[in-house]
Amino acid sequence: MELPTFEEIFKQIKWNFWVLGIKLNDRKVYFRFYLFSVLLAIMLLAEISYFVSKISSNNIIELSELAPCVFIGVLSILKIVFLVAKKEMIFELVDCLEKLYGKALENVRQKKLIEKEVLNINKLLRYYFILNGVLISVYNFSAPIFMIYHYVAKSELVFRLPYAVLVPFSTDMWQTWLIVYVYSISCGWICILDFTTSDALYCVATSQICNNFAILSDEVSRMNSKNVQSLEKIIQQHQYLLKLSKDLDDIFKLPNLFNYLVGSLEICALGFSLTLGNWSHFLGYVLFLLSVLLQILMMSVFGENIIRESRRVGEAAYLCDWHGMDRKAKKTILILMIRSHKEQQLTAFKFSVISYGSFSKIISTSWSYFTILRTVYKPSGTYT
Known part of the structure; x- marks a missing residue:
């Protein structure tokens, strides 16, 4: 199967950024x-x-139903604002990754080495965009559907909005309801665009760096006394990838922190709503929970991948035919092994390393919050 070009991989991300008023190849931020x-x-x-x-102890269920929408809105605007603040660094990183990917496509061995990962990331992002598109559609269009159903069943018109908001006027008239409804669903789409675009950029950039670490590991593993002259180039390439990894962490350390902090609260609130909330919103809760879990899992998986692939460079150096090299080359190989022992990491602003462990911790924290909520909600003397 023919691999997509770098432009094709980033096409959806660039289009989303353009819709939001941002162009990755232009330092200007547009009015949109x-x-x-x-x-x-x-x-x-x-x-x-x-x-x-x-806010009241009597409204815990209603608050748990409202909380996820508030959390995801806060998360999306924070993530996109901090990405815009790092816009020039993102542009430079993407430009560097595009050049590296172009070189990989020109080499048959390297192309085959990264083929599976490139195709997998394309599929993953396609499903991620579809899932969140379905999610926002369910939330945006469920209100008028329930209004129609209620009118047909009881001959009574009850105006409903997709998101609970407090506005300084009544929405029990067609004119005001329509204004708030259109405004609400527009903001819903903006919110989805904000955080899915940020997540997609994170996944693609991390995947590209991991691919280049894999290519470098393959080159190192094939080192011997006959091609020892390429060792200097390999060291330079390794240092270059370390710099790109550091830049990637610098770009996403704050968005990752927001994901880390908000993710536990979202999962807790959605789990509570699923078990005790309104069953008419069951589909929305399930889709929302799937979206949040997939978002956090993607963040953790790619964080784990960059740790693993950066460490493999040192393992490849140990397994190469260094025995027949000269003393200087052996010292260089040793330095490469020592440096690779300190693997590259993506962090939540240095508070936590993004990995499988962070995913487990988020789920564990969510469960703790959930059990506390259930205990508070249940009458005294009963336990879950």
């Missing part, structure tokens, strides 16, 4: 970005106001 950010901020303010107005 500021407009969408203000619209989303106002929507979040309306949701948070409604949430605060309902």
Whole structure:
């Protein structure tokens, strides 16, 4: 199967950024970005106001139903704002990765080495975009569907909105309801675009760096006394990949921290809503939970991948035919092994390393929050 070009891999991400008012090859941020950010901020303010107005021990179920939408809105706007702040660094990183990918496609061995990973990341992102597209469609269009159903069943028109918001006027009239409804679903799509684009960029950039570590490991493993002259080039390439890994962590360390902090709360609230909430929203809860779990899992898997692939460079150096090399080459190989022993990591602003362990910790923390919520909700003297 023919591998896609770098432009094809980044096509959807670049298109999403353009819709949001950002161009990766242009340092200018367009008016759309500021407009969408203000619209989303106002929507979040309306949701948070409604949430605060309902804070009470008697409204735990309702609050758990409202919380995920508030959390994902806050998360999406924070992630996109900090990515824009790192826009120039992103542009430089993407440009470097494009050149490396182009070189890999020109080499038959390297192309075959990364083929599976490139095709897998394309499939993963396609399903991720589809899942979140279905999720936002369910949330956006469920309100009018329930309105129609209620009208047919009881001959009574009850105006419903897709997201609970507190606005300074009544929405029990067609004109005001339609304005708030259109505004709400527009903000829903902006929110989805914000965080899916950020996640897709994270996954593709991390995958590309991992692929280049794999290519480097393959070159190192084939080192011997006959091609020892290429050792200097390999060292330079290794240092270059270490720099790109550091840049990647610098770009995403704050978004990763937000994911880490908010993810546990989202899973807890969605789990509580699934077990005790309104069953008419069951499909939305399930899709939302799947989206959050997939988002955190993707973050963890690619974080683990970069740890594994960067460590393999040292393992490949140990397994190469270094016995027949001269003393200088042996010292260089040893230095490469020592440096590779300190694997590259993506972090949540240095508070935690993004890996399988962080995924387990998020799930564990979510379960702890969930059991506390269940205990608070149940009458005293009963336990889960």
